[in-house]
Structure formats: C-alpha cells, structure tokens
Amino acid sequence: MTARCFVDTNIFFYALGKSSFSKKVAANRLLDGMIRPVINGQVIRELVYNLRKKAGYGEEDVREVIRQLHLDCEVMADHETLFQQASLLREEQAVSYWDSLIMAAALAAGCDTLYSEDMQHGQRIAGTLRIINPFWTESD
Secondary structure (H helix, E strand, O other), X not given: OOOOEEEOHHHHHHHHOOOOHHHHHHHHHHHHXXXXXXXXXXXXXXXXXXXXXXXXXXXXXXXXXXXHHHHHOEEEOXXXXXXXXXXXXXXXXXXXXXXXXXXXXXXXXXXXXXXXXXOOOOOEEOOOEEEEOOOOOOOO
C-alpha cells in the first residue's frame, strides 16, 4: 500500500508563487514525486488568496490552478467530525485553529505524512500522522 500524504498550502505556494529559488525547487521536486496528494478546501482557499495577493495571479490563472489541483490531488470535503477533531487537537496539541483543521483533515484522510512548513518538523499527531517540513535543515 502506498503511503498517503497531505500537503499544506505553503508547499503549493512555494511551487507556484514568488519564493526563493531553493524553496521553489524543493517544493516542485516534492510535488512532482507524489501521486495524488491529499488536500482540502482550506488549502485551495488559502492558496488562491495568497496567489492573488502575493504573487499577482489573475482570475484566469487562479481558475487553472484550481482545475489542476482537482485533477492532481484528492480533495477532501469538510464535515462535522473534522471540525470536532480539530477542536480536540487544539486542546491536546496547543496549535492554531488553521493548523488543527489541516491536521484533522490529514488524519481523517488516513494520511501517514503531513508536509507543512508551519508545524513542528518530526512531530507525531495521534500516533499515526508525522509532520515533515521539506525545507527543514539540521541548523533549524
């Protein structure tokens, strides 16, 4: 069985937006090596907002990104259980509202790995989900 991976917004933004060359290369290398990573609507909403605001994407470009994400990724739907789990994670892990929603979505999708720059590299959530920061170095 292939490991399921959830990809947070920042990875897609570095791949598509204005970012340092090294982060752009690392993000694209990571994404190119994946088969149907898991995302949710929150990732799409955050990505579109940041591509418009920080990278100057026009609406036609945004529509193409949205189309491509739906082709290349498994897009999870939100549901009550996800929000309940996120609330529990906020209590247990002392994380932000937004990070808890991403963690809960990754857990609900049965992912083994969550790629994110925003969370603690190497952390384990609920014993099954491992946080990986693809930009992390030993000096961090």
